Amino acid sequence: MFTREIKKGSTELLVLSLLEERARHGYEIGKLIELRSGGRLTYSLPSLYPALLKLEARGWIKGRWVEKSGERRRCFYRLTSEGRAVLARQKQAWADHVDAIKLIIEGDHA
Amino acid sequence: MRDWQTFVRTHLPLTGVRPAREARLIGEVAAQLEDLYRDAILRGATDEEADRLAREHVADWNQLAADLAGVDRAARVPPIEQRVEAAVARRSRFRPVWIALATVQQNLRRATRGLTRRPGVAAVLILTLALGIGANSAIFGAVDAILLRPLPYEQADRLVNLFEHNRARGVSREDVRSTTTPTGSARPGSSMGRPPASTSRPPSPAWPGRAGL
Numbered sequence: 001m002f003t004r005e006i007k008k009g010s011t012e013l014l015v016l017s018l019l020e021e022r023a024r025h026g027y028e029i030g031k032l033i034e035l036r037s038g039g040r041l042t043y044s045l046p047s048l049y050p051a052l053l054k055l056e057a058r059g060w061i062k063g064r065w066v067e068k069s070g071e072r073r074r075c076f077y078r079l080t081s082e083g084r085a086v087l088a089r090q091k092q093a094w095a096d097h098v099d100a101i102k103l104i105i106e107g108d109h110a
Numbered sequence: 111m112r113d114w115q116t117f118v119r120t121h122l123p124l125t126g127v128r129p130a131r132e133a134r135l136i137g138e139v140a141a142q143l144e145d146l147y148r149d150a151i152l153r154g155a156t157d158e159e160a161d162r163l164a165r166e167h168v169a170d171w172n173q174l175a176a177d178l179a180g181v182d183r184a185a186r187v188p189p190i191e192q193r194v195e196a197a198v199a200r201r202s203r204f205r206p207v208w209i210a211l212a213t214v215q216q217n218l219r220r221a222t223r224g225l226t227r228r229p230g231v232a233a234v235l236i237l238t239l240a241l242g243i244g245a246n247s248a249i250f251g252a253v254d255a256i257l258l259r260p261l262p263y264e265q266a267d268r269l270v271n272l273f274e275h276n277r278a279r280g281v282s283r284e285d286v287r288s289t290t291t292p293t294g295s296a297r298p299g300s301s302m303g304r305p306p307a308s309t310s311r312p313p314s315p316a317w318p319g320r321a322g323l
Contacts, residue, residue, distance in 0.1 A: 026138060031149075045142050045167055046170070046174045049174075050177040050181055054181050054184075056185075057181055057184060074141055
């Protein structure tokens, strides 16, 4: 459905957006992307997990092992203040990009 | 249910990753595969089906290991420019002298790492520097003793060396004693003396030569 390049280019924004609401673990992030996109966007572990680690290495998200009662120990990722600022910039950039693309591909119907 | 930690540990060939980091990576991949397995069971899959689904989720373990190790390496040793920028950013709220010190500190660390990485080159460099500094010190010591250091007399800069030359007679004398010169007089018994300004007299007409300092 979507090319590998399109998916790769939007991974950062998707992950940061999902972590804006609250801290989540890796599997949950993958499932949410699939759920909210209506099954059109899916990420496997080998493509999503290295992306998560890259975001953490840049200091945009921070992982922490949490053991909740009755649940297994999981690494939860949360957005850092730097990540929040990056997300705001990326959201704006994507909106501008999509608007520009629409203007071009929809042509002049006026 | 399968022990996913052991499964991932035997399949994920992580190399050059710190042990603590390796444990985290294996733990997290194992947790995600277990989530996948449990999710499949909840959706009605049999144990075998769920196990196969989770096991086959990662098609290329070597590629995954390379990707994870690559991220770890990049995170562990950022380029020196990034480290300097980070250090400068950390100290930006302080005075500029701290920024300069941070840069110097980073440069010293980089130099130390470079030298320890190539001890042979380091030894040659240090030996060359030592020889250069030693040779320069020796030459300066000699020049200082011969040319630069003043003689051990009071007001050594006012000492003069007297000589005389008679062109008509073709006579020269280096050892001038008790002789009046155009600029002053020397003390008897010494070829060198202090030229007092008040005692200077013109040269004697009986000695129509030249006297000098």
